[in-house]
Amino acid sequence: MTATTAPGPTAPDLPRAKTDWVPLALVPGLVVLALPFFGDASSWVTLTLAGLAMGMMIFLMASGLTLVFGLMDVINFGHGVFISLGAYATLLVLGPLGGWARADSVPLNLALLALCIVAAMVVTAVVGAFFERVIVRPVYGSHLKQILVTMGGLIVTEQLIHALWGASPVPIPLPETLRGAFVIGDMAMERYRVVAVVIGLVVFGLMQLVLNRTRLGLLIRAGVENPEMVESLGYRIRRLFVAVFVAGSALAGLGGVMWAFYRQTLTAGMGMEVMVLVFTVIIIGGLGSVGGCFIGALLVALIANYVGFLAPKLALVSNILVMALVLVWRPQGLFPVARR
Amino acid sequence: MNAAALALNVPSQRRGGLLSADPPRSRLLAAILLAVVLGLAVTPFVLSGSQPIGTAAKICVFILLAASYDLLLGYTGVVSFAHTMFFGIGGYGIAIALDRLGATWTSVGLGLLCAFALSAALALAIGLLSLRVRAIFFAMITLAVASAALVLASQLSTVTGGEDGLSFQLPPELRPAFRITGEPVFGLVLNGRIVAYYLIFFASLAGFLLLLRIVNSPFGRVLQAVRENEFRTEALGYRVVAYRTVASVIAALAATVAGALMALWLRYNGPDTTLSFAIMIDILLMVVIGGMGTMYGAVIGAFLFVLAQSYLQVLMGAAASALAGWPLLPEILHPDRWLLWLGILFVVSVYAFPGGVVGRLRQS
Numbered sequence: 001m002t003a004t005t006a007p008g009p010t011a012p013d014l015p016r017a018k019t020d021w022v023p024l025a026l027v028p029g030l031v032v033l034a035l036p037f038f039g040d041a042s043s044w045v046t047l048t049l050a051g052l053a054m055g056m057m058i059f060l061m062a063s064g065l066t067l068v069f070g071l072m073d074v075i076n077f078g079h080g081v082f083i084s085l086g087a088y089a090t091l092l093v094l095g096p097l098g099g100w101a102r103a104d105s106v107p108l109n110l111a112l113l114a115l116c117i118v119a120a121m122v123v124t125a126v127v128g129a130f131f132e133r134v135i136v137r138p139v140y141g142s143h144l145k146q147i148l149v150t151m152g153g154l155i156v157t158e159q160l161i162h163a164l165w166g167a168s169p170v171p172i173p174l175p176e177t178l179r180g181a182f183v184i185g186d187m188a189m190e191r192y193r194v195v196a197v198v199i200g201l202v203v204f205g206l207m208q209l210v211l212n213r214t215r216l217g218l219l220i221r222a223g224v225e226n227p228e229m230v231e232s233l234g235y236r237i238r239r240l241f242v243a244v245f246v247a248g249s250a251l252a253g254l255g256g257v258m259w260a261f262y263r264q265t266l267t268a269g270m271g272m273e274v275m276v277l278v279f280t281v282i283i284i285g286g287l288g289s290v291g292g293c294f295i296g297a298l299l300v301a302l303i304a305n306y307v308g309f310l311a312p313k314l315a316l317v318s319n320i321l322v323m324a325l326v327l328v329w330r331p332q333g334l335f336p337v338a339r340r
Numbered sequence: 341m342n343a344a345a346l347a348l349n350v351p352s353q354r355r356g357g358l359l360s361a362d363p364p365r366s367r368l369l370a371a372i373l374l375a376v377v378l379g380l381a382v383t384p385f386v387l388s389g390s391q392p393i394g395t396a397a398k399i400c401v402f403i404l405l406a407a408s409y410d411l412l413l414g415y416t417g418v419v420s421f422a423h424t425m426f427f428g429i430g431g432y433g434i435a436i437a438l439d440r441l442g443a444t445w446t447s448v449g450l451g452l453l454c455a456f457a458l459s460a461a462l463a464l465a466i467g468l469l470s471l472r473v474r475a476i477f478f479a480m481i482t483l484a485v486a487s488a489a490l491v492l493a494s495q496l497s498t499v500t501g502g503e504d505g506l507s508f509q510l511p512p513e514l515r516p517a518f519r520i521t522g523e524p525v526f527g528l529v530l531n532g533r534i535v536a537y538y539l540i541f542f543a544s545l546a547g548f549l550l551l552l553r554i555v556n557s558p559f560g561r562v563l564q565a566v567r568e569n570e571f572r573t574e575a576l577g578y579r580v581v582a583y584r585t586v587a588s589v590i591a592a593l594a595a596t597v598a599g600a601l602m603a604l605w606l607r608y609n610g611p612d613t614t615l616s617f618a619i620m621i622d623i624l625l626m627v628v629i630g631g632m633g634t635m636y637g638a639v640i641g642a643f644l645f646v647l648a649q650s651y652l653q654v655l656m657g658a659a660a661s662a663l664a665g666w667p668l669l670p671e672i673l674h675p676d677r678w679l680l681w682l683g684i685l686f687v688v689s690v691y692a693f694p695g696g697v698v699g700r701l702r703q704s
Contacts, residue, residue, distance in 0.1 A: 075476055138691060143476050147419045148628060148690050155621060155683035163671040163680070272617070276487040279480040287476075316495055320488045323481070327469055 023334040027298045034306050042186030047305045053193030055301035056200025057262060061255030062278040062293050063207065064248030070224050070288025070337055071244050074136055077147050078154035079278070082249045083271030085127055085157070086120035086256025088165055091266070093119045094172060101175045109175035113195070113261070120253040127157075128249025132242055154272065161268040170266040178261075196258055203254070204294055211290065220244060224288065224337060280319050284326045286333030295334060358549060360556040364636055369701040373636060376643050380541060384534050385526050397537055397605045399646045400544040401598050406626040406638035407551045408594030413624075414633030415555050416587045417567030421620055422466065422482035425489040426459045426592040428615035430599025433458070435506040435609035436499065443509035448604075455596050463592035467585030486620070494611045505610020510536070514604065540601045547597055552635050554590060563587050564633075622649075625682055629689050631696025640697045645682075652678050 031048055038044040065079045093116045094101065100112040135153040139145040178195060181188045211217035222230045223237055231237045252271075259274060260266055281300055285292025303322055308315040326334065364370040383396040405427060412418050433455025434448060441447040466485055470477040493500045500506065510532070512518055518532035528534065554560055565573040566580050574580050603609040622645060630641020653675035660673040672680060693700050 075479075077479075135687070144413075144417055144419060145690055147476075147479050148624070149687055151621070151624060152683055152687035152690060156680055156687065159677055159680035159683060160672075163668070163674070163677055167676060276484050280484045283477060283480055283484075287474075316491050317488050320484060323484065324469060331472065 020335065023292070023295055026334075027295055027302065030299065030302055030306075034302075037306070037310055040186070043309070045187045046189065047309055048302065049187075049189045049197075050193060051302035051305035052298060053190070053196045053200075054305070055298035056197050057255065057258050058274075058277055058281055058301055059200055059294050059297035060203060060258055061252060061274060062281045062297060063203070063290060064251035064255075065278060066282045066285065066288055066293045067207075067251075067290060068245055068248040069282070070290075071220055072140070072241050074140065074245075075143060075146055076136065076150050076248075077275075078131065078135070078150035078157065079248075079252055080271030080273075080275035081154045081157040081161075082124045082128060082252035083256035083259060083274060084161060084266075084268050085271075086124050086253030087260035087266050087270060088161060088170075088268075089120040089123040089253065090116040090172060090257055090260055091165065091170065092123070098173075101173045104176050106177045109177045110195075112175055113178070113257075116261075117254055117257050120257045121250040124253030124256070125246045125250040128246045129242065131157075131249070132245040136245070158268045158272070165266075165268075167268075172260060172264055172266060174261050174264055192262065196262070199254075199258065203251070204290075207290055277319065280323050283333055284323055286330075286335040286337060288337035289333070289335035292333055292335035360549075360553040362552060362556045362635070364698075364702075366698075366701045366704075368704075369636065369640075369698060372701075373639060376639055377545075384537055385528050393533070393537055394605075395646060395650055397540050398602075399643055400540050401602045401605070402623075402626065402642035402646055403639050404544040404547045404551075404601070405595055405598040406623055406630065406642045407548050407635055408591045408598065409623050410627050410632065410635055410638045411551055411555060411563075411594070412588060412591045413627055414631075414635075414637070415560060415567060416563045416584055418471070418584055418588065419479040420482045420588065420591075421479060421617075422462075422486040422489070423591070423595050423623055424615055424617070424620045425482075425486045426463070426595035427599040427602070427619070428489065428493065428609075428611075429455050429459050429462075430596035430601075431603040431609035431614040432493065432500055432506075432599075433596070434600045434603040435501075435508055438508040438510070439506050443511050445511050448511060448600075452596075452600050455600065456593060459592045459596040460589050463589040464585060467588045468581075471584045471588070472581045486615075487617070490611060490615050490617070493615055501610065503611060505608055505613070507608045510604065510607055514539070536605060540605055543597065543601055547594055548635075548639070551590075551594060555635060559583075559586075567633075621679075625686050627696075628686055629682070629696055631698030631700075632694070634695065634698040637696050637698040644697070648678065648682065652681075656681075 034048075035041070035044055038047075061083055064082075065076060068079075069075055093112065097112060097115065100108045103109065131153060135149055136146065139149050174192060178192045181190045182194065183189075209217075211221060219230060219235055219240060223240055227237050230240075256271065259270065263270065277300065281296040282293050283296075284299065285294070285296035300319055300322060303318055304315060307318040330336070364373055380396050380400060384393050387393070405423070409420075409423050412420050412423070430452070433451040435451075437447040437451025437454070441450065462485075466478070466482060470481040494503050496502070497504075509515075513532060514536040515532040518535065520530040520535070524530075555563070562573065562578050562583050565576075565578070566583055570580055573583075599609075599614050602614060606613060626641035626645045627638060628641075629644065630639070631637025656673050656678055657675040660670045660675065663669045663673060671677070689696055695702065
């Protein structure tokens, strides 16, 4: 007997889905194209790095929203309040461990940041589970009601933040060793932005890994394509929904911590303020697409930085212009999610 | 045709009348509406002082604003967050024209005309860009555009006065020094402020009746069909995108009028009075609590909301100081937390009373 016993007519592999290269090339293309407009390379590098860091922070805040929309077709206008909640949750850690922020030690400072992130994610996950149950669940399937009810949830939660932590802005200190900038030659890179880039990349990598390489991710992607089919195969799509909503809220909390330390003041409205940017980003990326959200965030932040340097007056409306251009080119965003 | 279908056709057979054959359909509601309108009509004669008449003028303006928002939200089923942008455009149109061109009626007309043109162009552009894909885009894109407008208004200080806004002179007939008659009528000196108040009152009333006429026209019926089932409407041969876009343009123009009236009353316009996101939330609360898709809900909602804004805080302050010893209760009853309670009322309205106050009254 020879190797001919191998299955005779082997089923041909499914053709691989074509990778859509154009949007992927946008960010590198933009960075390269911007170079000639700058007289010197050092300001170009500084602005590019700063823009990437900003983009990572926006991505952290936006990723949860787009994931929830992609899987559940639920648009959560109250997402911003999870950003604020995550930011305020740092106070739970900074209260007892405030000394760690003043210590001139990298491990202690980073540990503090990590603890803040954990606290924020736990708080926002718990509130997210509650929010899903009370606010969102009764209105699955109706976008109009979702928008209204989640706005209502936003108003109520924002007011509760005021009631719990007071209405005036709260200053929070950036840990000692994360202040200042790394300077190489003429180029400067704020330390905190480096941390933000690293955390953003790690989260993006983890999300891609979970979504593309695990069973859970497979179910989530299948749920995006066809929830009824996943349900009929015996998986409880409801539980998946709740898990994704909770994860999305926790990601907003994580983004909130990063955003809070960047701004160094807390206000209950800070989440809603940044939501405008978040919506712009997920519209550009294509509602429901994590990859599109990543590219959209980098694009918006980089363009805002470049335009702010080259033509400050135009920077006020640059986001809107980018969004309008993308929508004229691709009305569904860069990476439209198939079903819708 | 069976009896039910005939009964449905009845309103369309006798169109016309001041209420466009869309009466309140509830005795209690009719009585309340009548009381509100009459109350607003006689406020300057009954209540003295500048605060009541100011509150009444604000109610008039917000009735028009909320009604125009109801055309979008309640009748077309489209959520816009840019309604305050059009409100602001109306305000800035008047403010900039009167500030630059002098305090004449020609400037008022010119300012209003420019504001109309800008509002219509913007509403058309936003509608065509976002409504052709999915209605949900509209909500997010309007939010982004509105925030850009707010930033622009507060940054372009040479044109708009920046954060400080613009104070300006009114045409002579609307100034406090102007007198219609020498003697007081029913104990009231008929000065320019009274003229301005009645200008706002009648303009809002006319605007409201016009909107009521629009939603009860064949065009308005199509809008409701779009709200109920987009695909069927399209299949019946109506261009859904076109109808939605026209509805958003009409709503934008009505909001522009409301903004212009607000500026005429305040003799001032700035980002906080007409453009801020807080006002957008106020409008949303008014329309939903009053009752979406009823038009009369806008009257009830605006009336209740503006009154609550002025007087609920007093009540809450009293309650908070009565409960001073308790944990947390004084904080959530603090007068500044009045929006918390309206927010809860809002969420409950969306779930339990989709028709709001008006829907509730019509049921009973």
